Amino acid sequence: MTRYFTKDHEWIAVEGDEATVGITDYAQGQLGDITFVEVPGVGAEVGKGDAASVVDSVKAASDVYAPVSGTVTVVNDALEDQPELVNTDPEGEGWLWKMTLSDTAELDSLMDEASYQSFISGL
Amino acid sequence: MSDTYNNSEGANVDIDGDELIGTLTLPLDSWHRARDGRVVEFAGYWMPVQYNGEGGGIIAEHLWTRTSAGFFDVSHMGQLYISGEGVEAALEAVLPIDLSTLPVGGVRYSLLLNETGGILDDLMVTRWGTGFYLVVNGATKWDDIGTLREALPDNVTLNHLDDTALFALQGPMAAEALEPLVTGEQPLSALTFMRGAAFKLGGIDAWISRSGYTGEDGFEISVPGENAAELADLICAQPQVRPIGLGARDSLRLEAGLPLYGHDMNEDVDPVSADLLFGINKRRRSEGGFPGCDVILPLIASGAPTRRVGLLIDGRMAAREGAKVLNGDVEVGTVTSGGFSPSLERPIAMAFVASELAVSGTSLSIDVRGRKLAATVAPMPFVPHRYHRKGAA
Incomplete structure (x- = not known):
C-alpha cells in the first residue's frame, strides 16, 4: 500500500485501483475540534479536485477535495457518532471514504510522505 | 482541504486590502x-x-x-477615559445612557449610535470618581475615538489608555x-x-x-x-x-446569547431589531436627545420588521454567518453568528428573522450548502447566565 498526499492536506492510501482517503494530521491540527463530518454518497463519482466531503470544526467548515478521480465505494459511518476520530486518529480510524480509481496516472501529481513533510515544514 | 479560518477581521488594511501599518502586538x-x-x-x-x-x-x-x-x-x-467639566451632559448627548442612575463604580452597557439609528459600536461605561471609563470593541476603537472626539465639547478630554x-x-x-x-x-x-x-x-x-x-x-x-x-x-x-x-x-x-459587534449588529442594524433596547435607558427613551433617536424612538413604538433570535439546530452540522433562514421555501432571515455549542453538544445560531416569526418554538430551516437544516426559534441565553447579582446568595 502506498500513501500519497496533496498540497490541500488530504492523504490517499492506494492498493491497486482501490484507495482510502482522509485528511492529514497537520490538517486536523489546523482545524481544531471537529464536530461533524459530511461524507460523500456511496456510488458518487468524484473528479480530481472536487469538493467531496465537508469537515466541520468548532470554528469553520472546510471542504475536503478528492485527491484523484473515481467512484466512492464505502464511507466511514463511525464518523456520524464520533467525528472526533478525525482529530484523534486522522490517518487511521478517522478515514473519510474509500474509492476505486478511474485513472491511476493521476497519482503521479501527488506527493509522497517525505515530500509532504517537507512541504508542511515550510508552511 | 480548503483553508477556511478567517482571521483577517479588523486588520490594518486599506480599501484595496493592502496592509498599512502591519499587525500590532499586545503586552502579552x-x-x-x-x-x-x-x-x-x-x-x-x-x-x-x-x-x-x-x-x-x-x-x-x-x-x-x-x-x-x-x-x-x-x-x-479600547480602554478610554473621558473627563472634564460637563462630562456627564456631554456623554449623555452622545450615548443613550442615563448617567444620573449610575453610581461610582457602576458599570453599564450602552450603544454608540449614528444619526440614522445604526449601531457604530456597543460598549461598557463605568463611573469613576472624576470621569467615565469606557471599554469599546477592538476592531472599532479607532473609529469610536474619532466619533467621540468630534462629538465631545473642547473642555471634555478623551484619553486612550493604550x-x-x-x-x-x-x-x-x-x-x-x-x-x-x-x-x-x-x-x-x-x-x-x-x-x-x-x-x-x-x-x-x-x-x-x-x-x-x-x-x-x-x-x-x-x-x-x-x-x-x-x-x-x-x-x-x-x-x-x-x-x-x-x-x-x-x-x-x-x-450566553450575547451579540458580537460586526456580526450580530453593525451600522445598518438598529437596536430594536438587534434586541438591545436595554442599552437605551428608560429616561432616554422618553426624553430622546441622543444620536438616532428620531429613528429609534418611533421604531420602539411600532416595532421593527426583523428581530434577532436564537435558533436551536437539529443534527450536528453547524450553520454559520450568512446562511439563509427559511420558512417553508420562503427566505425570512439570515444567520449572523453560528456554531457548535460545546455545552449543549449541538449547533446553535443567532439570526435576524421577520418579527412575526420571532416567537420561541417557531419551526424554521436554514440553508447550509444546499442542505436544509431544521431549526427552532429558542429563547436566549442558550445556557443560563450565572452572574453574581446583588441580593443573590
Missing part, C-alpha cells in the same frame, strides 16, 4: 507564544485563538471556563481564584455583577469589575501594560485557572 504577545497559543491576526493584533497541548483546544477551553475559571487576554479592546492591558477571568471558580490575589478597601466578594472598584492585584494597581462576556460569574481586570505578563502569570498560577483563546470566547458568548 510573547506570553501567549510561550504558552503555545495559536496566534492569529484579529482586530489588527496578534491574538491567541486557542492554546495547543494538554487542556487546549476550543471545546476543552470552553468547558473549562464553564466549570472552573478561564483567563482571557482582551487587551485589543498602555493598559485588559484581562477577563470568567467561570464559577473565578472569584475563589482571584480573591487571594487582591487587596482593596473592600473585599473582592463585595463586588456584585456590573460593579467595579480599585484593588491591588499582586501589589499592582488594578481596576476590577464583576462583568464579562461568557454568561458566567467573573471579572474584567484592567492593569498597566508593563505589569501584564507578571500578573497573567500570577492569575494563571492558580489551580482553577487556564488561559483561554478567542475561539472559546466566541462559543461562550454565543451560548
Whole structure:
C-alpha cells in the first residue's frame, strides 16, 4: 500500500485501483475540534479536485477535495457518532471514504510522505 | 482541504486590502507564544485563538471556563477615559445612557449610535470618581475615538489608555481564584455583577469589575501594560485557572446569547431589531436627545420588521454567518453568528428573522450548502447566565 498526499492536506492510501482517503494530521491540527463530518454518497463519482466531503470544526467548515478521480465505494459511518476520530486518529480510524480509481496516472501529481513533510515544514 | 479560518477581521488594511501599518502586538504577545497559543491576526493584533497541548483546544477551553475559571487576554479592546467639566451632559448627548442612575463604580452597557439609528459600536461605561471609563470593541476603537472626539465639547478630554492591558477571568471558580490575589478597601466578594472598584492585584494597581462576556460569574481586570505578563502569570498560577483563546470566547458568548459587534449588529442594524433596547435607558427613551433617536424612538413604538433570535439546530452540522433562514421555501432571515455549542453538544445560531416569526418554538430551516437544516426559534441565553447579582446568595 502506498500513501500519497496533496498540497490541500488530504492523504490517499492506494492498493491497486482501490484507495482510502482522509485528511492529514497537520490538517486536523489546523482545524481544531471537529464536530461533524459530511461524507460523500456511496456510488458518487468524484473528479480530481472536487469538493467531496465537508469537515466541520468548532470554528469553520472546510471542504475536503478528492485527491484523484473515481467512484466512492464505502464511507466511514463511525464518523456520524464520533467525528472526533478525525482529530484523534486522522490517518487511521478517522478515514473519510474509500474509492476505486478511474485513472491511476493521476497519482503521479501527488506527493509522497517525505515530500509532504517537507512541504508542511515550510508552511 | 480548503483553508477556511478567517482571521483577517479588523486588520490594518486599506480599501484595496493592502496592509498599512502591519499587525500590532499586545503586552502579552510573547506570553501567549510561550504558552503555545495559536496566534492569529484579529482586530489588527496578534491574538491567541486557542492554546495547543494538554487542556487546549476550543471545546476543552470552553468547558473549562464553564466549570472552573478561564483567563482571557482582551487587551485589543479600547480602554478610554473621558473627563472634564460637563462630562456627564456631554456623554449623555452622545450615548443613550442615563448617567444620573449610575453610581461610582457602576458599570453599564450602552450603544454608540449614528444619526440614522445604526449601531457604530456597543460598549461598557463605568463611573469613576472624576470621569467615565469606557471599554469599546477592538476592531472599532479607532473609529469610536474619532466619533467621540468630534462629538465631545473642547473642555471634555478623551484619553486612550493604550498602555493598559485588559484581562477577563470568567467561570464559577473565578472569584475563589482571584480573591487571594487582591487587596482593596473592600473585599473582592463585595463586588456584585456590573460593579467595579480599585484593588491591588499582586501589589499592582488594578481596576476590577464583576462583568464579562461568557454568561458566567467573573471579572474584567484592567492593569498597566508593563505589569501584564507578571500578573497573567500570577492569575494563571492558580489551580482553577487556564488561559483561554478567542475561539472559546466566541462559543461562550454565543451560548450566553450575547451579540458580537460586526456580526450580530453593525451600522445598518438598529437596536430594536438587534434586541438591545436595554442599552437605551428608560429616561432616554422618553426624553430622546441622543444620536438616532428620531429613528429609534418611533421604531420602539411600532416595532421593527426583523428581530434577532436564537435558533436551536437539529443534527450536528453547524450553520454559520450568512446562511439563509427559511420558512417553508420562503427566505425570512439570515444567520449572523453560528456554531457548535460545546455545552449543549449541538449547533446553535443567532439570526435576524421577520418579527412575526420571532416567537420561541417557531419551526424554521436554514440553508447550509444546499442542505436544509431544521431549526427552532429558542429563547436566549442558550445556557443560563450565572452572574453574581446583588441580593443573590
